[in-house]
Amino acid sequence: MHIASPEFAPRCYALVPCAGVGERAGVGGPKQYHRLAGRAVVAHTLEALSKVPRIEATLVVLAPEDRVFEEHVPGFASERGWIARCGGATRAETVANGLAELLARGAQPHDWVLVHDAARCLLRSEWVERLIAACEDDEVGGLLALPIADTLKDETDGRVSATVDRRGKWAAQTPQMFRLGLLRPALAAAGASVTDEASAIEALGHSPKLVPGSIENLKLTWPGDFEVAERLLRPSPTVEIKAMVPAPDLERSLAFYEALGFESRRLDADLALLRWRGASFLLQRFDVAAHRENFVMLMDVDDLDAWWAGVDWSDLGQRFGARANPPADRPWGRRDAEVIDPAGVLWRVAQAG
Incomplete structure (x- = not known):
């Protein structure tokens, strides 16, 4: 078997046609510059491509008159971010011009080109x-x-004229990945009306490989698509749930937890926030004996025995009246240590995992 030397191994380039006007989108301008989740559509697209280590560089092909790209994607131009204002009147022409630009920048016919829609953000x-x-x-x-999962219909004058058999039907997405030396003549032969690169390759008699994508790899085409994308791009709000541990003598319990290694912050005269390695709880000046004597907290640590050995339990017992039992295997299948704080709250400290 012949293995190509590194200098002749095929490289991967991404090519993003970004010269369209997006009239169907109804967003009052080129859809690639419409803002979603605080950024332009194309900015989200290019960020995703930039995270792929195998991609040597990404070439964005703009319309010759485009003077706003840099405003929407500041800082893109770089060693791995290339811009060419040579877009054509059709997608096929824009991609063909982009392939010529890649050749001019050193790409070779055996290199792979991944063509991706700017609007698949x-x-x-x-x-x-x-x-x-x-x-x-x-x-x-x-x-x-x-x-294709949905039932397909043929339409005539706004009404169903036939149901189309969906067996063996796939919805094409991008990126579409072909060798530069094959894709360039395929697009030249197919003409300007071809709507994706795979169609041009098929016209030469080849059968591109279908690689399962994702339903979220949506191309923004209609106004409703932007609403869906906005929801998916918005980060989910952070939700924190904290236990409120009772402490009739707040100062004494607070000093105990600080000695145990927790960081503390007083929120008011009767409440403090305690943190330990990203976890947190609230310590409250509160005294109902039945409540605190039946309150249990669980905490996992990376190395239970090392954690136990690193605490002077005799000193904590003398200073705060705390009690502790060393790590042991429990009937319920976990190994943990028991710690009872000055208020009588039980902590079960276990080995993580």
Whole structure:
């Protein structure tokens, strides 16, 4: 078996056609510059591509008159971020011009080009890596796609004219990954009307590989698509749930936990926040004996025996009246230590995992 030397091994380039006007989107301008979750659509797209280590560089192909890209994606131009204002009147022409630009910048015919829609801004780097892994040893190349799940209908004058058999039907997505030396003549032969790169490859008699994509790899086309993308791009709000540990003598309990290694912050005269390695709870001046004597806290540590050995339990007992029992195997299958704080609250400290 022949193994190519590193200097001749195929490289991967991403090419993002970004010269369209997006009239169907109804967002009052080019859809690639519409803001979602505080950033332009294309900025989200390029960030995902930048996280793929196998991609040598990403070339964005803009319309010749585009003077706003840098405002929407500041700092993109770099060693791995390339810009060319050579977009054409159609997607196929824009991609073809981009391929010529890649050749001018040193790409070789055997190198892979991953063409990706600027408007597929929900792209994830792991999907791109999956495509590369599936296609890098393939003779033709391939594309991300999804099997059709919905029933398909033919339409005439706004009414159903026939139901289409969906068996074996896939919805094409991007990136679509082909060798530069194959894709360039394929697009030239297919003409300006071709809507994706795989179609041009198919017209030459080849069969691109179908690589399962994701339903979230949505192309923003209609106004409702932007609402969906906005919801998916917005970070989920952080939710914190904290226990409120009772302490009739707040100062005494607070000093005990500080001696145990917790960081503390007084929130008011009757409440303090305690933190330990990212975990936290609230210590409250509160005294109902039945409550505190039946209150149990659980805490996992990386090394239970080392944690136990690192605390002077005799000193804590003398200073605060705390009690503790060393680590032991419990009937319920866990190994933990028992610590009872000055108020009578029981802590079970266990080995993580």
